[in-house]
Amino acid sequence: MSETSEMLDQALAAIFTRSGAGPAQRGAPWPQDTWSTVEANGFAYLDLDEHGIGLEEAVRIAISVGRHAVAIPLVETAGLVSWLLARSALERPEGLTLGAVSHPLDDLRVTPLSGGDAEISGTLHRVPWGRRADHLVAIADFDGTPRTVVLPRPAEVRAGENLAGEPRDTVLFDRLRLPAAAIAQGVGPSPLELRARGVLLRAASAAGAMQRVLAVVLAYADTREQFGKPIRTFQAVQHHMVDVAEAAAATMLAVNAAVLADPGERLLAAASAGVTAKEDTRRLNRSAHQVLGAIGVTDEHELPALTTRLWSWQGEFGSSRDWSVFIGRAALNKSLPSLWSLISSTGQAHAGRALGEVVPW
Known part of the structure; x- marks a missing residue:
């Protein structure tokens, strides 16, 4: 940072x-x-x-x-x-x-x-x-x-x-x-650029919400007791806690990768961040509510304000399917030497190879 x-x-x-x-x-x-x-x-x-x-x-x-x-x-x-x-x-x-x-x-x-x-x-x-x-x-x-x-x-x-x-x-x-x-007199951002920037910013908000959900889940599991000991000691609860932590970490990592991406790869990186946030929202919300149980769906609790927002952002600026199709088409781009070069590139291998547009964000 x-x-x-x-x-x-x-x-x-x-x-x-x-x-x-x-x-x-x-x-x-x-x-x-x-x-x-x-x-x-x-x-x-x-x-x-x-x-x-x-x-x-x-x-x-x-x-x-x-x-x-x-x-x-x-x-x-x-x-x-x-x-x-x-x-x-x-x-x-x-x-x-x-x-x-x-x-x-x-x-x-x-x-x-x-x-x-x-x-x-x-x-x-x-x-x-x-x-x-x-x-x-x-x-x-x-x-x-x-x-x-x-x-x-x-x-x-x-x-x-x-x-x-x-x-x-x-x-x-x-x-x-x-x-x-x-009215703009010249050509400005394209609808694709707007959607890509929008889905990246929604993914960033999701990453922030997921961080807070993780903190709420950890605090509750540490203080809520069952059978005389904190529920964090039960293996089933630990599995859910790990799901929440993994989803939060994966989404934040994808967002940071998009921020650091070279301009020629930023559309692809933004799409990846959007798909990651949308897909990981599902398992994070499910596991978080499993840990908190009934208290986690009450209006008085903090958790629903976070998880309902995460659900609400699922379809904004394109669905997970929309951006997965975009990524798939980029992976099938015949101008690339290989799929591995797309995944592992440091920024020089396919800049300007019609993966989208060079985005000067």
């Missing part, structure tokens, strides 16, 4: 602890005090032009949000919106600017108008905190060319939520006129 990332991690932990932004309960009000503090300290939107700020810092924020189960769109603003706008040479408007999750069913229909303006209609699905957005940043298709657009406050929002109670809203636009200044 770099010095900048370590300072960021400590600062966010202090903010979340001081503001009491622990695991949010379903239907809890918007934590305005927490968000205002985060924004006032400059963490809501990262300045990607500032020295030392990049992917590692965005990942560190995502890990912290996952570990504390904080119900604010910090991953979306700091990790996605800042990056999309910077890569697209667009200014961030005033107010809460959120990013639309790249959902397979998203459909923005664009009609070019005179003077560089455009008219947009369509639907964005499962937008995190869409109801609170003053603006939304999304990628629209301009005659086959993906271009980033900044959309004003949605005219129609249909409220929804994920399993953890976090807002995931449907946003509709009907013949919305966008000025040229709200």
Whole structure:
């Protein structure tokens, strides 16, 4: 961890602890005090032009949000919106600017108008905190060319939520006129890049949540007694504890590998991190709840706030199957000398060999 990332991690932990932004309960009000503090300290939107700020810092924020189960769109603003706008040479408007999750069913229909303006209609699905957005940043298709657009406050929002109670809203636009200044003039990030960065950040949040789940499981197994001794001494419980520890370690390792990957391999590394997080969520959640039993599903306990988020992130930015197919196609790429070179490469063997795109994150 770099010095900048370590300072960021400590600062966010202090903010979340001081503001009491622990695991949010379903239907809890918007934590305005927490968000205002985060924004006032400059963490809501990262300045990607500032020295030392990049992917590692965005990942560190995502890990912290996952570990504390904080119900604010910090991953979306700091990790996605800042990056999309910077890569697209667009200014961030005033107010809460959120990013639309790249959902397979998203459909923005664009009609070019005179003077560089455009008219947009369509639907964005499962937008995190869409109801609170003053603006939304999304990628629209301009005659086959993906271009980033900044959309004003949605005219129609249909409220929804994920399993953890976090807002995931449907946003509709009907013949919305966008000025040229709200449309990226050059080619910005592709939908594939957005999904890859998004799935990596979700994997980072999952890694943070898994770390906290492991701590909860270990503490409970150490203090809960059965037949006069702690349940951690029973072999069946130990097996579940090992499953939780392995899943947490594997996910964090995959996330760190993606951060350290060479640009030519980053899409593949992000896909691997996403699949690892999604697959390991299943065994971690199962084993964690086996250890805690009935107490682990009560609203008063910390565990459900963590595990329901882990379940909720399963389908965001692409499913495990979607990214497994992407990895499989890369493995079958005929330009590679061998499958082993793909698995063991240090970064030079197949950079630029059509595994995706070179991603300057």
